[in-house]
Amino acid sequence: MRISPSLRWLAAAAALTASTVSAQTWPDKPITFVMPYSAGGPTDLVTRKVAQRMSESIGQPIVVVNAPGASTMIAAERVARAPSDGYTLLVGSVTTFSNNPLMYKNIRYKIDDFVPISMMAHTPYTLSVNPDLPVRNFAQFVDYAKQRPGKIFNATTGVGATNQLLGKILGGAVGVNFVDVPYKGSGPALLDVMGGQVHLLFDGINTSVPAHRTGKVRVLAVTSEKRSAALPDVPTFAELGHPNMTAAFWYGLFAPAGTPSAIVEKLNAELNAALNDKEIRNQLEGNGLTVDPGTPEALASTIKRDALAWGPVIKALGIQLE
Template sequence: MRSTFRRQWLAAALGSLMLVAAPAGAQETYPTKPIRVVVPYTPGGVSDAVTRLVMQKLSDRLKNPIVVDNQAGANGQVGSAQVARAAPDGYTLLVVVAAHAINPSLYSKMSYAPLKDLVGVSQFGHIPLLVVSSAQLPPTNLKDFIAWAKANPKSATFASSGTGSGAQLSAELFAQTVGAEMTHVPYKGMAPALPDLFSGQVAMAFDSVQTMMPQVKAGKLRALAITSAKRWPAAPDVPTMAEQGYASLTGGSWIGLLAPAKTPQAILDKLSTETQAALDSPEVHAKLIEYGIDPVGGTPKQFDTFIQSESKRWADVVKNAGIKLE
């Protein structure tokens, strides 16, 4: 009788251990098939190039194929909605930029809830913006430009790559912070705006170091500030916003990796750890700096917290500027 009871107890205990261990073991085998990473923008842009760079290294580390799939449209909403509706199993992921946190404030109706239907995996990096003005205008530094803008409200214009873009919102936040009345001039991309910036028809703009620094070196634009936390290697003579008394204007855009909500935490953690290792590799780190991106990394929780703070920050700017898109 005692022997029979002991065998039953051991069988029950072993069964319990197997039940507890099974989920962890299942996660340890991830991934076992190709991972699809959606980029909700067209091929060839910075977000696409960065994604392919990081995913190649992540694929090497996971010893598993990763397929990058461009699904552009509606300021990132088309591809993002696909991933929001995907199975939360770690095999469909999404790369987003700052628009992900801004869209809920710009659009009254969306087919998914960006901050609820998607969760953070890892932030790839910050994208500081260079603040430039036309070399045809009198101001040669940020302080003088602010004084000029206040004295010349009709001429105080800023270009952007489109209504609701990060470039517009950064300039709107700048105007709100310094107390200057400035008029937005939207273009279909920043390239069409450059001739008007060169001639002085448009006064200033916020855009990537990679795009604007060559124009500064050519003498067509003046660099007034950069939104990075510290001076940027490719623009060492350009002071930061914080150095000039505007610490609240530090930031710019960013890029990172998300997964559908309810993806198991063990999978998120594994992806985050391996992404961090990919970002820390010398070749990826150097290439990101070349692209004008400050590598970050971090945990899923840290990225979620950051996205929530960004959403609040830009919601206030959108509201104060009265921007709405349909």
């Protein structure tokens, strides 16, 4: 059956009108943030604080749903298939958008399946170890690990996650083959470092700082360019002779592609307002996080930059996954 040009025009006009009305009434029901990590980890904790403040502002509940696993791909696929109406959003990270597309042959989502809303925060990693290890500094830890080849376990948040890549880079530099133990989030990974089931974790600074201060882990180094104000006595990897270990973990908010620009603009404004809230900012920055509200365009540029930075590393390590 042939559809007349006038009917096609009417259909397009109706779709445009529906989109406009949707943007004007948004939000008129609860919003879901899909979190690719387990509850209790650094990304989860920050997201819940921000979601609560956004919820108070927009007058609708924001539910944070944890969907961990498969190097953040379970959560990403879920949001990629969601309606483009601004009610199902992804908390995506450098792993989701810069690392996974470079490593997985059969990845079931594309960067173009999403539209960036804004960066939320970024944080350096810390090399955190079990405090019962007989080591007080980085050099002692390396010596300890070298004496136990194949017996030092590195907790990671999945194959291809930045903390796994950092373990590979460091291991290659110091001549230690760390045994990777994957977890569905840094929350359970950190608990196992505390309990002695694994030896080390490259963890976000905002969760490792409280654990370090209470003696539950020992932080030996940070991946920031300069020392963190939250850990002034802990050296950077660059100070220790490993400048290629300078790295940060970032995360931001994303909507399914096709979400009306008016809704994206509203989400950007609400998210940035929450991140600029004095109480939230002081709390997050006090634990070493850098709060980083911005534009969708800035977040898109970060994705491209990190893909260029990590691409050669992933290739050199020979990581190619199904």
